[in-house]
Amino acid sequence: MQPEGEKPKKKYAASFQTEWLQHDNFKDWIVKVDDSLARCKYCNSTFTVKHDGVKAVRRHKENAAHIRASRTVHQSAAMTSFFAKKSTPEMLRVAAIEVSNVYHAVMHQHSYMSTDCGMKLISATIEDAALVKKLHCGRTKAECIVENVLGPKSVENVVLALGGRSTEKVPFSIATDASNKGNRKMFPVAVRYFDADLGVQEKLLDFYELPSETAVAISNSLLKTVTDLGLSVENIVAYTADNAAVNYGVRNSVFQFLKQQKSSIVKANCFCHVLHNAARNGWFNRKYDVAYLVHKVYTEFSRSTLKNEKLRECFDELGMQYRAVINHGNTRWLSLFPAVERLLQLWPAIKSYFLELGEEQTDEMIWNFIGDQADEATGDTTEKISVPECYLYFVHHYMQLFHETISILERKHSVSPHLHTFMCSLREKLVNRVDNRFFGANVLSGLKHLPESQRASFTTDALQMYNWAIAHLGKWYDFENSQLKEFTAFDLDRESDELTVDHVSKVASNLAIEVDVDGLFDELCLVKKFVPEVRTSDLPLDEKWVQLLKSIRSRILVKVVSAVFAIPVSNAFVERVFSLMGNVWTDNRNHMLSSLVKA
Structure with missing residues (x-):
């Protein structure tokens, strides 16, 4: 109760003062709620300043709970301090490093787990680089960068092009x-x-x-x-x-x-598929199926350590360096020829292995190729080649023709103006071999020692294979009327061909390209002027055309060239x-x- 005779103290209303927000003792933690209430960021509590004003603020600051909360805040770093600030050079550098690392991982087919581990390893081992400590690119983030940044960006670049x-x-x-x-x-x-x-x-x-x-x-x-x-x-x-x-x-x-x-x-x-099928499917002698022989020999040694060890002993006895037998895939364009070539390189040791093994323990297909030599000493096989070995050497010779052409066609810089030349060259080689009955140097030397009946039988099989391949090429490529034949004139390396207005206009019409014939004529005149200089360069044909079109500043011919070179050959x-x-x-x-x- 108020003592008798003493006047009651007057209370004056106070309000929140904005200068408190700038005061050195209050600015870090005080927040205005309204004119009568303030909030403490440290304590996460609200208090009134309506009656005591700044005294209430000081009283809260000296409160034990506030002191403990303030100490905790100053001893603990905020979570945001672990992240680079947005829209800063530092943030952009961190992002660039992370994206570059992910791009490197994708290009070299690294797993996302290895990318995650690699980033952690860098952060742990390079302690003196502050920026490295801010790199955080785990598996999930790496996948997101690939799926949402790198992938869409690559497609966007293609669409723009x-x-x-x-x-x-x-x-x-x-x-x-x-x-x-x-x-x-x-x-x-x-x-x-x-x-x-x-x-x-x-x-x-x-x-x-x-x-x-x-x-x-x-x-x-x-x-x-x-x-x-x-x-x-x-x-x-x-x-x-x-x-x-x-x-x-x-x-x-x-x-x-x-x-x-x-x-x-x-x-x-x-046409890689066309040539692959011509090479692989033209063999009709099932007794001497070389592709099947390769598979059988590979199967013999691919899963047995003991058999491989015995094969190594055969290599050592013949003074040969051991190399593994390789297999081929039925749908792999370039796998059969290397497999046959490797088999021929290892043939003396492989033949010795199976002759020692005997007919009963050897696959029938393999024995077909070596059985006639079971009673002979394994000596020099180049002077006297057996009938089965003639087939083996012939298939190797035959496959080499197709292998070389396929290797050229599958290159990026093999373009449609090349195709007719390549196809005609291959067909001509096959026709020449039929006309001259040429089956490869090793076969010719081997045939000399064979009886007439065996030579005749082999020659029939080999010619049948040649002729089947020639027919197969003609089935899939029209040598006389193919639209691709018209593109040969765009091969700058062929001095016999010359681009004319009529020819280029015909190609443009077939490809539904509208051209200004008058302007085309002027550009072709310039082409004749610059072609000799471009021919001397070692650039691929498409890059020669880049150089040529820039030299004449083409606006019309470039449309036709772009369409012709966009047509692939494989x-x-x-x-x-x-x-x-x-x-x-x-x-x-x-x-x-x-x-x-x-x-």
Whole structure:
């Protein structure tokens, strides 16, 4: 109670003062709620300043709970201090380092776990670099960078190079194929185009799973990919795939459905497949099946350490260096010839091994090749070659012709103006061998020691193989009327060919390209002037055209050249995509989504 005779003290209303927010003792923790209330950031509590004003603030500051909270705050770093601040040079450098490391990992097919471990290792071992401590790029973040940054950016670059939604369109070819990943069927979508600065470019646009392998489903997916990216079907000049009926059948095929969208689309068969089939399927003598022999010999030694050790002993006895037998894949273009060549290199030791093993323990196919020498001493096999060995050497000689051509066709810089020359050259080599009955130097020396009946039988088989290959080439390539034959004039290395207005206009018309004939004439006159200089360079043909078109500042001829060089001669790029898929999407990394594999 108020003592008697003493006047009560008057209380004056106070309010929150803004200068407290700048006061050295209060600014770190005080927050204004309203005119009568303040909040402490340290204590996370609210108190009134209505009656005591600044006294209430000081009283809260001296409170034991506030002192403990203040000590805790100053001893603990805020979580935000572990992150680089946004929109700062430091943040951009950190992001650039992280993205570069992820890009390096993708290019060299490293796992995301190794990327995560590598970043942690760098941070732990380089202690004197403050920036390194701010790098935090684990597996999940790396996957997000690949899927949401690097992948979309690469596709965006391709779309921009193809003109996208702009008026300047670049012609391109589209390619696809199917490959199984377990029970899933994957389809890449690749494009090939001619860049006025870089020459021929091959890029991946999409990679998706498609359960149905029908022509309708494949063509619809291709068209959807093209249109979704803002590209025009009118700019597609060719369709490339393997030579299966679903791709190039007369009626219901992907090519026929694409022609309904644009009638001038070129049928760009994969000639690597054509030559591979000609080389592999032309052999009709089942008794001496060399491809099967390679497989059987490989199987004999691929899983047995004991057999390999005995084979090494045969190598040592003959003074030969041991090398492993290699197998071939039925669908691998370039695998059979190296496998046959390796078998011939190792043949004396392999023959010695199986002769010692005996007929009962040797596979029938292998014995067909060595059985006639069971009672002979294994000596010099070059002077006297058996009938089976004649077949072996002949297949090696025959395969070499196709292997060399396929190796050229699958290169990036092998372009459509080259194709007719390559195909004619291969056919001519085969025809010359038929006319002259030439089967390789080793075979010729071996035939001399064979009876007439055996020589005649071998010659019949070998000529049949040559003739079948010649017929197969003619079935898949029209040597007289092929549209690709017209592109030969664009091969600057052929001095016999000269680009004329009529010829280029015809090519442009067939490819549905409108050209100004008057302007084309002027540019072709300039081409004649600069061609001798360009021919002397060692650049690939497409890069020679880049140099030539820049020299004449072409506006018209470049349209035709871009379309011609966009037409591929093989589906090798898509096959390389499958190889990369196999390297990245392994059994140990089987949790990856197709969207991540695509990126």
